[in-house]
Amino acid sequence: xxxxxxxxxxxxxxxxxxxxxxxxxxxxxxxxxxxxxxxxxxxxxxxxxxxxxxxxxxxxxxxxxxxxxxxxxxxxxxxxxxxxxxxxxxxxxxxxxxxxxxxxxxxxxxxxxxxxxxxxxxxxxxxxxxxxxxxxxxxxxxxxxxx
Numbered sequence: 001x002x003x004x005x006x007x008x009x010x011x012x013x014x015x016x017x018x019x020x021x022x023x024x025x026x027x028x029x030x031x032x033x034x035x036x037x038x039x040x041x042x043x044x045x046x047x048x049x050x051x052x053x054x055x056x057x058x059x060x061x062x063x064x065x066x067x068x069x070x071x072x073x074x075x076x077x078x079x080x081x082x083x084x085x086x087x088x089x090x091x092x093x094x095x096x097x098x099x100x101x102x103x104x105x106x107x108x109x110x111x112x113x114x115x116x117x118x119x120x121x122x123x124x125x126x127x128x129x130x131x132x133x134x135x136x137x138x139x140x141x142x143x144x145x146x147x
Contacts, residue, residue, distance in 0.1 A: 026076075026078045037069075059119075105129065
């Protein structure tokens with residue numbers, strides 16, 4: 001879990017600490033992160049042969065998905081501007097969405113309670129919902145991300 005946290009920490013700070021960027025760079029970074037995830041859909045851990053392989057592989061896929069989401073989200077926030085009430089509202093909505101994600105994936109995990117595939121099912125749920133959230137944000141903030 002420490003590696004996962006470090007990965008996210010480095011990933012989030014990476015694009016933001018590169019100096020002042022303009023809107024076009026934020027748009028490109030956000031779109032690149034989204035495209036990375038679109039290209040991975042349906043391809044996570046296809047070669048896993050055992051439950052242990054699946055659990056290890058899918059945990060790595062979650063780290064990559066979370067990294068891309070963080071890049072996408074932080075670049076979207078940058079496009080909204082530092083003093084924007086829209087930024088504050090998006091952060092509030094994101095907090096509520098995270099609670100929804102946690103409850104939904106907990107419910108999915110309960111379907112496999114006690115089974116060795118339970119961790120993988122929960123992680124796959126998180127991956128799918130993160131990707132879905134990226135697509136949703138891309139659609140509703142289209143004018144900000146694609147002008």
